[in-house]
Amino acid sequence: MIKISRLIHDYIQRDEEGNPSGTIRALDDISLDVEPGQFIAILGHNGSGKSTLAKHLNALLFPTEGAVWVNGLDTRDQNLIWDIRQTAGMVFQNPDNQIIGQVVEEDVGFGPENMGVPTQEIWNRVEESLKAVGMYEYRKKSPNRLSGGQKQRVSIAGVIAMHPRCIVMDEPTAMLDPSGRADVINAAMTLNREEGITIILITHYMEEAIRADRIFVMDEGKVAMQGTPREIFSRVEEMQALHLDVPQVTLLAHTLRQRGLSIPEGILTREELAEALLGGN
Amino acid sequence: MQAARLSGKAFDGMGIKLENVSYIYEVGTAMQTAALEDVSLEIPENQFIGLIGHTGSGKSTLVQLLNGLLKPTEGRVLYNGKNIHEQDYDKRALRAEVGLVFQYPEHQLFEADVLSDVMFGPRNLGLDEAACKKSAVEALTSVGIGEEYFKTSPFDLSGGQKRRVAIAGVLAMHPKILILDEPTAGLDPRGRDEILGLISEMKQKMSMTIILVSHSMDDVARYVERIIVMGHGKKIFDDEPRRVFRHYRELEDLGLSAPQITYILQELKEKGLDLETDALTVAEAADEIIRKLGGPDR
Numbered sequence: 001m002i003k004i005s006r007l008i009h010d011y012i013q014r015d016e017e018g019n020p021s022g023t024i025r026a027l028d029d030i031s032l033d034v035e036p037g038q039f040i041a042i043l044g045h046n047g048s049g050k051s052t053l054a055k056h057l058n059a060l061l062f063p064t065e066g067a068v069w070v071n072g073l074d075t076r077d078q079n080l081i082w083d084i085r086q087t088a089g090m091v092f093q094n095p096d097n098q099i100i101g102q103v104v105e106e107d108v109g110f111g112p113e114n115m116g117v118p119t120q121e122i123w124n125r126v127e128e129s130l131k132a133v134g135m136y137e138y139r140k141k142s143p144n145r146l147s148g149g150q151k152q153r154v155s156i157a158g159v160i161a162m163h164p165r166c167i168v169m170d171e172p173t174a175m176l177d178p179s180g181r182a183d184v185i186n187a188a189m190t191l192n193r194e195e196g197i198t199i200i201l202i203t204h205y206m207e208e209a210i211r212a213d214r215i216f217v218m219d220e221g222k223v224a225m226q227g228t229p230r231e232i233f234s235r236v237e238e239m240q241a242l243h244l245d246v247p248q249v250t251l252l253a254h255t256l257r258q259r260g261l262s263i264p265e266g267i268l269t270r271e272e273l274a275e276a277l278l279g280g281n
Numbered sequence: 282m283q284a285a286r287l288s289g290k291a292f293d294g295m296g297i298k299l300e301n302v303s304y305i306y307e308v309g310t311a312m313q314t315a316a317l318e319d320v321s322l323e324i325p326e327n328q329f330i331g332l333i334g335h336t337g338s339g340k341s342t343l344v345q346l347l348n349g350l351l352k353p354t355e356g357r358v359l360y361n362g363k364n365i366h367e368q369d370y371d372k373r374a375l376r377a378e379v380g381l382v383f384q385y386p387e388h389q390l391f392e393a394d395v396l397s398d399v400m401f402g403p404r405n406l407g408l409d410e411a412a413c414k415k416s417a418v419e420a421l422t423s424v425g426i427g428e429e430y431f432k433t434s435p436f437d438l439s440g441g442q443k444r445r446v447a448i449a450g451v452l453a454m455h456p457k458i459l460i461l462d463e464p465t466a467g468l469d470p471r472g473r474d475e476i477l478g479l480i481s482e483m484k485q486k487m488s489m490t491i492i493l494v495s496h497s498m499d500d501v502a503r504y505v506e507r508i509i510v511m512g513h514g515k516k517i518f519d520d521e522p523r524r525v526f527r528h529y530r531e532l533e534d535l536g537l538s539a540p541q542i543t544y545i546l547q548e549l550k551e552k553g554l555d556l557e558t559d560a561l562t563v564a565e566a567a568d569e570i571i572r573k574l575g576g577p578d579r
Contacts, residue, residue: 045469046440093467147336174467177336177496179536204469207541243471248499248541248563255567261574270548277574278552 001166001198002034002057006066009052026052028221029066034200036165039192041209042202044218045243050202053218054170057200059084071165086115089159091169095151104154105130105139111162129157132195133187149180153187160191166198167191173205181205206233206245210268217242234266249273292323294362296490297347297379297458302356304342316342318514319356324492326457329484331501331522332494334511335536340494343511344460347492348379377406380456384463386447390435395426395446398435402454420453421446423486424479441472445479452483458490465500477504498526502540502561510535523559542566
């Protein structure tokens with residue numbers, strides 16, 4: 001679905017007159033593959049390069065060196081930009097910056113309308129997209145009256161209505177409260193499991209990454225770690241050295257293990273911990 | 282009554298007192314909505330408080346009532362025993378003593394350099410230039426922004442630094458009560474730990490009251506001595522963290538959750554391990570599990 005080969009991205013710094021004065025390497029020789037239908041989580045602290053990477057998947061940025069293919073489409077080819085953006089939709093952090101319509105269903109219809117989709121087909125897509133994120137009953141409402149989590153689900157519906165193969169979500173829950181966060185992640189999960197849409201979720205919240213098929217951890221523009229959630233979260237000290245959290249249950253299991261209890265590393269859920277501690281009894 | 286038990290700090294009239302306060306938006310119109318209903322509260326001096334509630338629970342309205350930005354539809358707000366909505370009450374002095382740091386406070390930075398930005402508050406209080414500067418330098422030092430940044434444009438700082446400068450801007454007015462609305466929103470784990478560590482340190486050094494507004498129980502559990510939970514415009518719980526988290530099912534009904542550690546221990550208890558479930562940190566939970574299961578430590 002996505003293939004990245006030796007990608008380098010340099011931001012150009014400019015002095016006060018606007019002349020180039022230097023470069024900052026935001027992505028440094030990244031190679032990775034994402035299979036169709038995977039749920040991918042990208043973790044990393046601020047400035048690790050994860051948002052820059054996300055923008056390459058949507059042809060909002062172009063490689064300084066190396067290449068990115070989205071469903072076989074090369075982002076370096078200017079003629080393919082619109083095909084790429086239709087293939088890989090993007091959801092950003094702040095829902096208020098993404099919603100433009102006066103009414104929810106208008107907002108969701110905006111994307112397909114822009115693509116020249118016939119009117120009847122637009123309405124079909126609006127309906128199916130809003131149902132997919134559980135917002136159909138709000139279709140006649142003004143987006144201003146929705147909560148953050150609801151707005152973010154409308155943003156996702158707007159992306160789904162363009163029938164992308166892949167959705168890139170750049171910290172979609174950072175500004176939401178716990179129930180809003182859960183709703184957004186559940187909507188993303190459903191799209192992945194039921195519609196087979198590839199999801200690339202960039203997040204600070206480790207709990208959201210537990211259910212991913214694969215995790216990439218970014219640090220200083222490089223992929224510092226990659227693997228399944230269990231593999232990644234087994235490496236508690238490495239994660240802490242990168243200033244990232246591990247789930248509390250994983251940390252508790254790790255602490256108990258250090259204090260001599262014989263339980264495995266990489267415990268991800270409460271159930272697993274209970275099984276490890278009490279299983280034999 | 283409950284609050285009085287906390288850390289043995291009885292309310293002696295100093296601080297903020299809300300008496301049966303209600304706040305209704307758009308009174309007399311079809312849009313009339315009660316944001317707050319009959320809330321009574323005492324906020325004494327030198328206490329670390331977490332104020333928790335989901336979106337729309339009334340916590341933002343409550344915060345704006347505490348420093349006089351909103352006037353209650355019913356009930357009274359007292360500061361040091363005086364009704365703050367009396368005609369001749371000095372609201373400006375109140376707002377210096379009850380400081381409010383809004384969500385995303387870095388959006389409110391506007392001066393040309395860091396020092397001037399932090400001096401803005403004290404200047405507004407009518408202090409002379411030297412006193413303003415002294416307050417600003419002290420405030421910046423206490424949030425860990427060194428002299429080398431004083432002449433920098435606030436817009437050239439990192440997200441975490443900007444937020445610390447914005448907090449310094451309120452600290453420079455020497456508040457007795459400091460309210461921080463979602464101070465960790467949008468920060469990564471490192472930025473979050475830095476800000477919470479800083480706030481906790483400030484609390485200890487300056488012995489003021491801090492009200493931390495948050496929807497994350499995991500963030501507040503480790504730091505505060507009292508939690509006020511708001512839901513549907515009412516005060517639902519007001520107690521020590523451990524006691525509040527015992528009501529984890531009710532918290533869920535309010536769209537909130539207890540700290541993850543509470544759920545982990547509850548799960549173990551339900552599966553037959555007879556342990557105390559009120560640990561607040563991973564270390565406390567580990568102690569409790571090892572105490573029950575034995576293990577090589579024994």
